[in-house]
Amino acid sequence: MSLLPESASFEELVQDYYLAVRGSGLMLSALDTQLVTAWAQEGVPFEVVARGISRSAEKALWDARPGEPVLRSLRACRRQVETEIRKYRDLSAGQGEEAALEVKKKPSRSWEEVRHARLCTALRALTERESTLAPRVHRLLDTVLASVPREPAAMDQQEAWALLVLLRALPFTERRTVWREARTGEQQLMTARARRVSRRFRLQAAVRRRLDMKET
Numbered sequence: 001m002s003l004l005p006e007s008a009s010f011e012e013l014v015q016d017y018y019l020a021v022r023g024s025g026l027m028l029s030a031l032d033t034q035l036v037t038a039w040a041q042e043g044v045p046f047e048v049v050a051r052g053i054s055r056s057a058e059k060a061l062w063d064a065r066p067g068e069p070v071l072r073s074l075r076a077c078r079r080q081v082e083t084e085i086r087k088y089r090d091l092s093a094g095q096g097e098e099a100a101l102e103v104k105k106k107p108s109r110s111w112e113e114v115r116h117a118r119l120c121t122a123l124r125a126l127t128e129r130e131s132t133l134a135p136r137v138h139r140l141l142d143t144v145l146a147s148v149p150r151e152p153a154a155m156d157q158q159e160a161w162a163l164l165v166l167l168r169a170l171p172f173t174e175r176r177t178v179w180r181e182a183r184t185g186e187q188q189l190m191t192a193r194a195r196r197v198s199r200r201f202r203l204q205a206a207v208r209r210r211l212d213m214k215e216t
Helices: 012-024 032-038 046-061 072-101 111-129 131-142 152-169 172-183 193-210
Strands: none
Touching: 012 032, 012 046, 012 193, 032 072, 046 072, 046 152, 046 193, 072 111, 111 131, 111 152, 131 152, 152 172, 152 193, 172 193
16 A cells, blocks of 8 residues: 555554545644554554555545545544454454364454455445446456455455456546546645555545445
């Protein structure tokens, strides 16, 4: 999700992603910085926190006024981020306990498996609403989504690729509308890196909105 070097710290990754999604700002407030430090101590992958931020921002995106930041502060994402952290830790703990006890039953699903299953379910539901996209969806399920990623970053990439494929499957006029929607509210006073992250977030949000897949 981030274009920072691999050596960047967890705190740097979160700040970079939040400011890009927000669309403005150069640094976090003191209170937001404390919040990021608390999340870092949870010991979860950056992508888990980034998912909470993006879900919060996506919900707020369509209510924001032109020229207004999508999020006023990182604290506005707190509930969603901590929900994602809790989900990730609960699922990870469940897997660890079963491995330690060698329970002979179907193991708990991982965070990635749960996300993958939700995405596949949303895509199958999409074929019922829009039959013209059914062939492309079935191809996605048989290829791009045929296996479950083992890491959060790989799951993010898989979902992004699926949304891009669906965007390309739309008629040209609809694709153009989605692209324009994604560019609305773009801030000019952003670094090239932040602008790319922001555009990617807004484009994926616009595709999900067009396909009514906001809860994947």
